[in-house]
Amino acid sequence: AQSVTQPDIHITVSEGASLELRCNYSYGATPYLFWYVQSPGQGLQLLLKYFSGDTLVQGIKGFEAEFKRSQSSFNLRKPSVHWSDAAEYFCAVGDRSNDYKLSFGAGTTVTVRA
Amino acid sequence: DSGVTQTPKHLITATGQRVTLRCSPRSGDLSVYWYQQSLDQGLQFLIQYYNGEERAKGNILERFSAQQFPDLHSELNLSSLELGDSALYFCASSAGPLQGGFGNTIYFGEGSWLTVV
Numbered sequence: 001a002q003s004v005t006q007p008d009i010h011i012t013v014s015e016g017a018s019l020e021l022r023c024n025y026s027y028g029a030t031p032y033l034f035w036y037v038q039s040p041g042q043g044l045q046l047l048l049k050y051f052s053g054d055t056l057v058q059g060i061k062g063f064e065a066e067f068k069r070s071q072s073s074f075n076l077r078k079p080s081v082h083w084s085d086a087a088e089y090f091c092a093v094g095d096r097s098n099d100y101k102l103s104f105g106a107g108t109t110v111t112v113r114a
Numbered sequence: 115d116s117g118v119t120q121t122p123k124h125l126i127t128a129t130g131q132r133v134t135l136r137c138s139p140r141s142g143d144l145s146v147y148w149y150q151q152s153l154d155q156g157l158q159f160l161i162q163y164y165n166g167e168e169r170a171k172g173n174i175l176e177r178f179s180a181q182q183f184p185d186l187h188s189e190l191n192l193s194s195l196e197l198g199d200s201a202l203y204f205c206a207s208s209a210g211p212l213q214g215g216f217g218n219t220i221y222f223g224e225g226s227w228l229t230v231v
Contacts, residue, residue: 034219034220036222042224043116043204043222043223043224043225044204044206044222045116045222046219046220046221046222049219090157094220101147101159101162101170101172102147102149102159102220103159104156104157105156106156107156107157
């Protein structure tokens with residue numbers, strides 16, 4: 001069964017600084033990987049996804065993620081954080097055999113300080 | 115706006131009661147998923163329907179049931195509610211399986227907050 005680990009429960013970053021959120025997955029085949037963001041009191045919004053092809057994936061809001069098969073990782077990055085990026089971020093792996101039924105990591109909460 | 119609509123947004127009910135959460139998927143999506151988000155369990159997959167039929171089951175309690183109707187909307191029924199059932203329940207939808215390849219994205223609604231008192 002697939003699983004996702006997000007090693008960092010909470011990250012604090014200064015506005016304008018870079019951000020990297022770590023995600024490690026366990027899956028028996030080529031994974032389908034996703035990053036979602038959840039703002040306080042809101043639903044889950046898809047930031048980006050990786051299905052195949054270029055391992056560097058661009059998403060919305062200036063985010064990007066890089067798939068590294070050798071490290072079983074799919075880390076999310078943003079070069080310059082804005083205060084509105086304060087939220088909880090979830091990495092997820094999709095089950096290829098089942099319409100991408102998603103398994104989520106525990107999430108990383110990002111706090112942005114002025 | 116993901117296009118997935120969930121009602122009600124907030125619900126407070128007493129232990130032992132039964133509630134129904136409703137979900138309208140994005141236009142044209144055939145697959146509907148239900149997820150539960152709680153502080154102790156995180157985001158957990160509950161159940162999936164595709165075009166009216168149950169396709170996959172996750173960590174769904176026997177007290178919970180779901181169905182997808184011919185118009186593709188779905189309902190999650192939660193009965194004999196316990197304090198521990200308090201959570202945010204998400205519905206999500208996707209186009210469903212593709213022949214010979216994958217590429218569908220799962221879109222989430224804003225969730226239904228259930229508080230059991």
